[in-house]
Amino acid sequence: MTENDLIDLGFTKIEYTKEELEHLGDSSDPYRYYRFVLYDDPDVEDPDDNVFVLESKATFDMTPREVNGDGWSVELFDSDLFEWYKKEDVSILKMLLQDGLKPQTD
Numbered sequence: 001m002t003e004n005d006l007i008d009l010g011f012t013k014i015e016y017t018k019e020e021l022e023h024l025g026d027s028s029d030p031y032r033y034y035r036f037v038l039y040d041d042p043d044v045e046d047p048d049d050n051v052f053v054l055e056s057k058a059t060f061d062m063t064p065r066e067v068n069g070d071g072w073s074v075e076l077f078d079s080d081l082f083e084w085y086k087k088e089d090v091s092i093l094k095m096l097l098q099d100g101l102k103p104q105t106d
Helices: 003-008 018-023 064-068 087-099
Strands: 012-016 031-037 053-056 074-076
Touching (some): 003 087, 074 087
Antiparallel strands (some): 031 053
16 A cells, blocks of 8 residues: 555544654654544543554654555554555445444433
């Protein structure tokens, strides 16, 4: 899967620059990943703590060839248990998860 595939699927790019990382006290190189929120949990104050997401690998876990080519993959809920490499598979997964989401009551 490519970065354009992730964008086509509605994923949002999350990017950290060198300056942002330094401000956080992190000496890592800049990196990016993609995120799709399946359910925006109202009980979570920080959106980054929402576990109901699909997330791509981060560029620091990838080779330049993977980043610039079709080496992107998606994980379910930021776990190492599931991983998909095909755009079609991620599209079907999104559809199934969104269709199965129960209506929320307040």
